[in-house]
Amino acid sequence: MEIFIDYVREILRQRGSVIDSFSYKNGKLFAEGVDVEAIANQVGTPVYIYSKATFLDHLKKIQTAYADIDTTICYSIKACGNIHILKDLAVAGSGFDIVSGGELYRAQQAGADMSKIVFAGVGKTDAEIIEALDAGIGCFNIESEAELENLIKLCKVHGKTTKSALRVNPDINYDTHKYITTGVKETKFGIDIERTLKIYDKYANNGVVEMSVIHVHLGSGGKTVDPYVNYVKKVLPLVEDLRSKGYTIDKLDLGGGYGADYETATVPSAADYAERIVPLLKAANLKLILEPGKSIIANAGIMLTRTVFKKSGGEKNFVIVDAGMNDLIRPCLYEAFHFIWPTRVGENLVPEKRVNGLEMDNTEVVDVVGPICEATDYFAKNRAMPMVERGDLVAVFSVGAYGFTMASNYNARPMCAEVLVDGDQFRIIRKRQTYESLIEMEK
């Protein structure tokens, strides 16, 4: 309950709507100019709904914040890879961060500018590397010495040249969830910063792979700018060292992990990051690559789900909905918080109107759970929410990132539909899966 009140108060103070382009009008939830109930009625539930204005606005804010230096923004496809969203982002000037051959294919189909693609991942196969070399991508982000050696070998065999960014681990731990920390020393990602010079001495003059970029990626969830600034400050001396030995380093890839407002709208904005980071890079004459995922797309998506049953079991009240952990696994996987609210509420329960009224009339404390045969199939626990009845729609907010992309067919549940809202129009950008297609590959 506490978290809800803080959440609503903060976001309303800052933005005046629930989340970006999702807001209540006369007690009904709208995505931009579309009443989301109309979508549920036409497309069914569960359904992911994305707001185009929101993700384009987030991209624009990053572009504007870093306008003072040469910056390539490479949206991280793994956060949400629907091809229609990728197309819109590509048209708006975004490049892409990919982690597999499949994501390369998505980027190609979306018409992406291949020179603005960076390829990350600790286990790129030869086949994937060759596909990416053939496509002419901008840069390979290198996670180990063995991978670098292999890339050089494949370039020589296939007569290709490319660029690499060595991913270094400056060994900073910081306050985030233990499951998603990737910047600390015991990790399968990247190379210890102390080893970098040796690797340059050994490989830099290989003739096919230009090693002019240094990459760092903090993982996810930072609530302050400081870890990023510390990262840059730890990497700048390395850049100086490498330059003093005659190696050309002209770019820093600062990865992703910038916060999205899941809880309290207190995460730093793109402008907050840029204000501290841009002067450091300018002084060092470095260009920049950014790989934002969730900061662009998380709050641009909601999931609509319908209440199947209410169940009161002694101490607890359950709202059983028609979406499950196969549709949205973040609460189960990361204990992620997602704001959940019915799509239709009385005037006194419109989140915008509750800033000063903390009374909980017509609310109850519930667990919102899915239908799947797992105890971890839940979306919220002990959450104060307006009372809903069988058949009522509820919206799970901020699910644009790592939502649909992590969906599965567990329990033989067809994957849900995705819808894109643009102004007062909406269209299906991924059809609901059919039963037949569940067994298609088994024939």
Ligand SMILES: *Cc1c(COP(=O)(O)O)cnc(C)c1O
């Ligand atoms: C996942 C990932 C990103 C995107 O992370 P977000 O938290 O969604 O911003 C960027 N770069 C790399 C290397 C990643 O693994």
